[in-house]
Amino acid sequence: PQPIRLADYRPPAFLVDEVNLTFDLQPNATRVKARMQVRRNGDHAEALRFNGERLKPISVAIDGRTLGEAERTIDGEFLVIPDAPDAFVLETEVEIDPENNKALDGLYMSGGRFCTQCEAEGFRKITFWPDRPDVLSRFTVRIEADKAFRHLLSNGNLVQSGDLPGGRRFAVWNDPFPKPCYLFALVGGELDVLEDKLVTMTGRTVDLRIYVDPGMAPRAAYAMDALKRSMTWDEEAFGREYDLDLFMIVAVRDFNFGAMENKGLNIFNSSLLLADPATATDMDFERIESVVAHEYFHNWTGDRITCRDWFQLCLKEGLTVFRDQSFSADMRGHAVQRIKDVKALRARQFAEDQGPLAHPVRPSSYLKIDNFYTATIYEKGAEVIRMLKTLIGPDAFRAGMDLYFERWDGHATTVEEFIRCFAEASGRDLTDFFAWYEQAGTPKVTLASRYDEAARALHLELTQATPPTPGQPTKRPLPIPVTVGLLDQDGRTQAFERDGKAIDETVIVLDGASAKITLTGVDRPPVVSALRGFSAPVRLESDAEPKDRYVLLAGDPDLFNRWEAGQELARALILARAEGRPDEVGEERYAEAVGRALSDQAAEPAFKALLLALPSEPDLALAMRPADPGAIHEAREALRERLAVHLQHELRRLHTGLQDLGEFSPDAAGAGRRALRNAALELLAANPRSEIAEVAAGHYAAAANMTDAMGGLNALMLIGGEPFEQGLTDFYERWKSEPLVIDKWFAVQARDPSETALGRVIGLTAHPAFDAKNPNRLRALVSTFANFNPARFHDPSGAGYRFLADQILAVDRYNPMIAARLIDALGGWRRYTPELGALMKAELQRIVSTEGLSKNVFELASRALA
Numbered sequence: 103p104q105p106i107r108l109a110d111y112r113p114p115a116f117l118v119d120e121v122n123l124t125f126d127l128q129p130n131a132t133r134v135k136a137r138m139q140v141r142r143n144g145d146h147a148e149a150l151r152f153n154g155e156r157l158k159p160i161s162v163a164i165d166g167r168t169l170g171e172a173e174r175t176i177d178g179e180f181l182v183i184p185d186a187p188d189a190f191v192l193e194t195e196v197e198i199d200p201e202n203n204k205a206l207d208g209l210y211m212s213g214g215r216f217c218t219q220c221e222a223e224g225f226r227k228i229t230f231w232p233d234r235p236d237v238l239s240r241f242t243v244r245i246e247a248d249k250a251f252r253h254l255l256s257n258g259n260l261v262q263s264g265d266l267p268g269g270r271r272f273a274v275w276n277d278p279f280p281k282p283c284y285l286f287a288l289v290g291g292e293l294d295v296l297e298d299k300l301v302t303m304t305g306r307t308v309d310l311r312i313y314v315d316p317g318m319a320p321r322a323a324y325a326m327d328a329l330k331r332s333m334t335w336d337e338e339a340f341g342r343e344y345d346l347d348l349f350m351i352v353a354v355r356d357f358n359f360g361a362m363e364n365k366g367l368n369i370f371n372s373s374l375l376l377a378d379p380a381t382a383t384d385m386d387f388e389r390i391e392s393v394v395a396h397e398y399f400h401n402w403t404g405d406r407i408t409c410r411d412w413f414q415l416c417l418k419e420g421l422t423v424f425r426d427q428s429f430s431a432d433m434r435g436h437a438v439q440r441i442k443d444v445k446a447l448r449a450r451q452f453a454e455d456q457g458p459l460a461h462p463v464r465p466s467s468y469l470k471i472d473n474f475y476t477a478t479i480y481e482k483g484a485e486v487i488r489m490l491k492t493l494i495g496p497d498a499f500r501a502g503m504d505l506y507f508e509r510w511d512g513h514a515t516t517v518e519e520f521i522r523c524f525a526e527a528s529g530r531d532l533t534d535f536f537a538w539y540e541q542a543g544t545p546k547v548t549l550a551s552r553y554d555e556a557a558r559a560l561h562l563e564l565t566q567a568t569p570p571t572p573g574q575p576t577k578r579p580l581p582i583p584v585t586v587g588l589l590d591q592d593g594r595t596q597a598f599e600r601d602g603k604a605i606d607e608t609v610i611v612l613d614g615a616s617a618k619i620t621l622t623g624v625d626r627p628p629v630v631s632a633l634r635g636f637s638a639p640v641r642l643e644s645d646a647e648p649k650d651r652y653v654l655l656a657g658d659p660d661l662f663n664r665w666e667a668g669q670e671l672a673r674a675l676i677l678a679r680a681e682g683r684p685d686e687v688g689e690e691r692y693a694e695a696v697g698r699a700l701s702d703q704a705a706e707p708a709f710k711a712l713l714l715a716l717p718s719e720p721d722l723a724l725a726m727r728p729a730d731p732g733a734i735h736e737a738r739e740a741l742r743e744r745l746a747v748h749l750q751h752e753l754r755r756l757h758t759g760l761q762d763l764g765e766f767s768p769d770a771a772g773a774g775r776r777a778l779r780n781a782a783l784e785l786l787a788a789n790p791r792s793e794i795a796e797v798a799a800g801h802y803a804a805a806a807n808m809t810d811a812m813g814g815l816n817a818l819m820l821i822g823g824e825p826f827e828q829g830l831t832d833f834y835e836r837w838k839s840e841p842l843v844i845d846k847w848f849a850v851q852a853r854d855p856s857e858t859a860l861g862r863v864i865g866l867t868a869h870p871a872f873d874a875k876n877p878n879r880l881r882a883l884v885s886t887f888a889n890f891n892p893a894r895f896h897d898p899s900g901a902g903y904r905f906l907a908d909q910i911l912a913v914d915r916y917n918p919m920i921a922a923r924l925i926d927a928l929g930g931w932r933r934y935t936p937e938l939g940a941l942m943k944a945e946l947q948r949i950v951s952t953e954g955l956s957k958n959v960f961e962l963a964s965r966a967l968a
């Protein structure tokens with residue numbers, strides 16, 4: 103297959119200004135008629151080539167005249183009309199089979215309902231169309247279906263609806279805003295609806311509707327609340343008002359991704375929409391809040407202003423993640439949110455950057471764009487915007503955003519044009535900054551410091567280097583904002599001077615390979631707190647000693663760095679043990695420091711819960727060369743046991759004292775208390791004393807909400823044996839009719855690090871409740887096992903890898919997008935011990951040599967081997 107390259111971009115040869123679509127919905131034979139106003143774009147004589155995949159053509163007509171076979175051809179995945187006029191009406195009719203569409207891309211059926219997913223290239227599976235984001239059209243959509251499909255929905259405003267003869271219904275929708283076809287949506291089925299209203303900043307009333315499975319409307323209440331808060335926040339933070347009179351969200355059970363921002367009709371994976379305290383955990387509530395916000399924010403950053411081509415994906419995704427992270431920080435607390443965002447970035451994006459699939463935030467070629475919905479585009483894309491704000495300041499940033507909205511509203515544009523708005527608004531030359539979009543890899547920043555007591559000066563030397571990534575052997579320096587503050591040896595904030603001004607904190611911009619900076623007025627020997635708030639997506643290596651990190655852990659006013667100091671100490675302890683090196687940090691001292699942090703009355707429970715969690719095994723594997731997951735697991739468990747024994751009284755006190763007595767609230771304060779209580783229990787589970795099993799079983803049995811039930815079941819899983827088996831049986835019996843809860847039941851077993859877990863996971867693929875065609879269920883078992891159970895996935899026999907490869911090959915036959923997402927776990931094979939790496943590589947080779955492989959899986963597996 104030939105790659106698509108950014109350098110080959112050409113404007114579309116034909117545009118479609120208006121389209122009338124008519125859907126006659128039938129599960130196995132849906133008819134789609136399209137009546138398009140088409141015009142030639144520019145002075146050229148090219149043939150018209152519209153995309154079309156898996157379509158059964160019925161007819162093609164131009165200006166009312168049906169074209170004969172010789173006048174139009176179906177060339178592979180294109181409808182080709184060699185002699186099209188300059189402006190004309192093109193009418194097509196095709197037939198499609200939604201019920202047998204298990205790729206969940208285009209028009210398909212989920213739970214007996216029709217629904218669509220068109221990003222990135224699904225619309226071509228619905229009708230012939232120039233399926234690219236720079237063709238913007240006004241859509242009018244008529245839907246006809248059997249009356250059993252009571253709700254017939256599409257984008258925009260409802261123009262008309264009613265009954266038809268023969269027990270059928272119809273609805274006509276018009277969307278006044280021109281949009282690319284990837285934002286088209288249609289839903290047809292029997293649904294319940296939760297309704298509300300919101301008055302916007304200019305006093306307009308918007309109707310809000312969330313459509314869900316019958317009986318589930320009460321579980322949409324939290325999503326509705328999150329939606330209203332998002333709409334108001336976007337007005338306050340970015341001056342953006344909603345533009346239609348109606349905003350709809352539909353929940354579906356079978357969905358390849360989290361959610362989709364179709365104009366005025368968002369479609370959500372039900373796991374990211376439905377929640378009540380009995381069935382959803384605090385983490386579910388938190389994710390629902392952030393995804394509802396994310397999809398809503400796309401209305402301006404994605405829908406009103408869209409991407410010129412798919413290489414510009416970060417233009418909408420990185421920016422919208424930045425916006426949803428800012429929203430969540432305002433809702434739930436800045437420090438805790440930042441720590442969670444950075445944990446996710448390191449777990450997913452840093453790992454991507456260290457492997458064969460490393461790519462820039464704006465890639466320059468691809469085979470299947472579906473493979474590029476990556477952590478680099480999303481999370482690193484958001485980090486780049488965060489740095490931009492740090493570099494030019496909040497006022498110039500807001501002015502740049504205002505300019506972007508004003509200049510590009512209603513258009514498809516590029517990252518260059520986006521950055522140009524900030525250059526103009528700030529008066530700064532951002533040419534060098536652009537390299538953040540074009541260069542892959544995580545820069546390593548080294549910091550060396552020297553204190554001159556006599557001169558009261560601190561000399562800092564910063565250097566940067568980015569390791570080579572596939573296709574980019576040499577790297578240039580990037581502008582890296584490094585936020586720095588100073589403490590004294592007693593942990594008190596220490597003021598200093600820079601350019602003659604007294605300050606507590608400063609941003610040093612490292613924009614060459616190295617830089618030397620002197621901070622003056624430093625009265626006492628300092629402890630340097632660098633990269634505060636994780637001011638850039640880099641790996642920082644400083645010459646700080648363990649004693650400095652203890653000072654930071656005890657009292658850095660920058661809570662991100664306070665947490666980071668604890669993580670670095672723990673990482674050093676675990677890796678020293680895993681690699682058989684002497685411990686320079688002191689397990690006892692570390693345990694005491696954590697104990698002191700836990701009893702700090704001023705710190706929030708949510709923050710303490712984060713402090714208590716040791717770096718994850720995948721995180722540790724990134725820091726060990728070659729990585730030995732078995733040794734990491736044992737070393738981490740040893741430290742957990744040490745902490746559990748050392749802190750047992752404090753942990754028991756927290757576990758008892760934080761019990762929820764009042765009514766459940768999903769807010770940050772309530773969630774923080776539960777997080778700390780469950781983190782205490784998780785650590786207690788590492789204490790080998792048997793009575794812990796009783797505490798965990800009691801916790802599970804007494805749980806009044808899903809967060810605590812899962813906290814209890816998780817602790818029982820870590821303890822293992824009969825109490826865990828009893829918990830699993832009880833949980834299944836209680837929740838077997840709730841698919842989203844049963845996903846959790848599969849996932850907790852997939853995370854079990856005990857030796858019998860792989861056999862159990864393989865056995866679960868034959869469980870009557872396992873359905874590999876449902877992406878949520880498949881992810882719960884297979885993806886959780888491969889990505890979150892390193893000790894068992896990396897079994898020295900290679901059986902874990904074989905299991906994953908078998909699953910990938912089986913799923914690829916009907917859902918290539920989901921199969922391709924599973925490749926990641928094998929992609930980092932070069933980072934592991936030679937024995938493990940060889941076994942992983944062998945499975946990748948088995949995958950690429952399989953006949954009939956999809957482009958999606960072929961692209962990722964072959965790049966992983968290259």
Ligand code: HT7
Nearest residue numbers: 221222358359361362363472475
């Ligand atoms: N923009 C949406 C991306 C998406 C998607 C991409 C590929 C295949 C299926 C998909 N479903 C949704 C989601 C978002 O980032 O908001």
Ligand code: ZN
Nearest residue numbers: 396400419422
């Ligand atoms: Zn998005």
